[in-house]
Amino acid sequence: MPFGLLKYGLLPSRRVPRRIPPTPELKPSYDVVIIGGGGHGLAAAYYLATVHGITNVAVLEKGYLAGGNTARNTAIIRSNYLTPEGVRFYDESVRLYQGLSNELGFNILYSERGHLTLAHTDAAVRTMRWRAEVNKHCGVNSELIFPDDIRKLAPSLNLSQDVRYPILAALHHPPGSIARHDAVAWGYAIGAARRGVEIHQQTEVTGLKREGNRIVAVETNRGTVACGKVLQAVAGSSTRLADMAGLRLPIKTVPLQACVSQPLKPFLDPIIVSGSLHVYISQSSRGELVMGGSTDPYPLYSTRSTLEFKETLMAHMLEMFPFLSEVRLLRQWAGMADMTPDFSPVMGETPLDNYYLDAGWGTWGFKATPVCGKRMAETVATGKAPDILHAFRLSRFEEFAQAGERGAASVGH
Ligand code: FAD
Numbered sequence: 001m002p003f004g005l006l007k008y009g010l011l012p013s014r015r016v017p018r019r020i021p022p023t024p025e026l027k028p029s030y031d032v033v034i035i036g037g038g039g040h041g042l043a044a045a046y047y048l049a050t051v052h053g054i055t056n057v058a059v060l061e062k063g064y065l066a067g068g069n070t071a072r073n074t075a076i077i078r079s080n081y082l083t084p085e086g087v088r089f090y091d092e093s094v095r096l097y098q099g100l101s102n103e104l105g106f107n108i109l110y111s112e113r114g115h116l117t118l119a120h121t122d123a124a125v126r127t128m129r130w131r132a133e134v135n136k137h138c139g140v141n142s143e144l145i146f147p148d149d150i151r152k153l154a155p156s157l158n159l160s161q162d163v164r165y166p167i168l169a170a171l172h173h174p175p176g177s178i179a180r181h182d183a184v185a186w187g188y189a190i191g192a193a194r195r196g197v198e199i200h201q202q203t204e205v206t207g208l209k210r211e212g213n214r215i216v217a218v219e220t221n222r223g224t225v226a227c228g229k230v231l232q233a234v235a236g237s238s239t240r241l242a243d244m245a246g247l248r249l250p251i252k253t254v255p256l257q258a259c260v261s262q263p264l265k266p267f268l269d270p271i272i273v274s275g276s277l278h279v280y281i282s283q284s285s286r287g288e289l290v291m292g293g294s295t296d297p298y299p300l301y302s303t304r305s306t307l308e309f310k311e312t313l314m315a316h317m318l319e320m321f322p323f324l325s326e327v328r329l330l331r332q333w334a335g336m337a338d339m340t341p342d343f344s345p346v347m348g349e350t351p352l353d354n355y356y357l358d359a360g361w362g363t364w365g366f367k368a369t370p371v372c373g374k375r376m377a378e379t380v381a382t383g384k385a386p387d388i389l390h391a392f393r394l395s396r397f398e399e400f401a402q403a404g405e406r407g408a409a410s411v412g413h
Pocket residue numbers: 035036037038039040041060061062063064065066067068069070071072073074075076077203204205206233234235236237241256257258292333334335336337361362363364365366367368
């Protein structure tokens with residue numbers, strides 16, 4: 001047993017030390033203001049401080065730390081994308097994730113499970129083969145496999161050919177993983193705060209003061225601060241913030257729901273996704289089944305959840321795992337996904353000189369937290385987006401240079 005744990009157990013009072021400092025007073029100005037205290041904003045703050053030595057930074061979060069999509073996602077990490085640009089970008093994130101507990105000195109409970117994307121039609125088999133080839137070309141481990149090998153990895157999956165959508169093949173991606181989403185955000189927050197970054201919870205940005213081509217001040221419910229540079233990292237609220245800066249984004253926001261079951265004995269090692277059945281499932285280290293499906297069919301800024309989603313999801317889930325019919329659901333919730341037309345994010349510079357964008361994270365941004373934080377910190381520090389972000393620039397939409405990743409989304413739309 002580690003010595004620290006033993007010492008903690010023997011203490012008369014077991015108060016957990018506070019490692020994220022309480023919200024301080026706002027200073028009159030900061031070199032960098034980061035809007036949004038989710039995983040992305042906090043990761044960017046951490047890398048600004050650690051890699052670039054920029055610590056006069058305020059992270060402004062309207063609610064509590066990482067209480068937005070970071071708290072609501074199903075924590076799937078993978079790099080089995082369709083475009084070479086996407087694969088390389090997410091692969092850098094997977095590599096950062098693999099060392100993140102050590103880097104942060106904080107256990108993010110990273111668990112490598114393997115990821116199976118099921119193909120139920122000939123067209124889906126073709127797409128999986130395509131993804132496997134692009135992945136291998138970029139040095140990422142993915143392979144098309146067939147029912148006999150799928151059975152070895154997931155013996156409890158219904159592989160009967162006598163069902164509505166028989167499983168013909170799957171894209172197997174061994175590096176596919178899950179991690180504790182809150183821990184990722186807390187680890188980055190603690191690391192950033194330790195180096196002098198200020199984290200302001202309950203601090204809502206209500207306006208941006210623009211002079212010419214610059215944002216000179218950020219208005220909040222706690223006062224106005226002057227800023228050298230601004231990074232917007234507000235996920236499902238991207239269009240609302242961009243609006244304050246006078247920017248229009250090609251994004252619409254739709255709710256995405258998920259749920260967990262009561263805990264069960266471990267029976268499911270890999271993460272399983274079925275595009276045709278519009279479901280995905282993994283089993284957490286606590287034994288709960290973490291499940292999700294398609295985005296809601298209409299745009300809405302809301303985190304309510306619906307009975308319709310639950311009923312549809314369960315009907316499809318039971319086609320894959322009929323023996324789960326007596327299992328109870330524990331919780332259901334929703335987040336807000338900011339969807340781009342090409343299912344890729346928007347990162348980098350904007351038409352404003354000192355305003356940088358980290359947006360368009362739809363249903364896929366948790367896995368990108370480390371790479372996005374690191375590369376957006378680089379963009380803010382140098383004023384120029386690195387090559388790895390080029391494919392995701394905002395201007396791609398007016399240049400007809402979209403980065404189409406619809407075929408690699410885990411979630412139906
Ligand atoms: P957030 O965590 O949402 O942080 C943005 C923060 O900005 C919020 O805390 C919000 O309160 C704050 N904010 C907004 N407006 C203001 C304002 N005016 N002033 C100050 N603060 C403001 N991705 C994956 O890779 N794998 C998955 O398995 C996965 N599953 C998902 C399942 C669900 C149900 C949902 C909803 C999403 C899922 N995602 C997944 C997507 C992922 O959750 C997001 O893309 C990711 O969390 C975005 O991180 P973020 O830090 O940018 O956003």
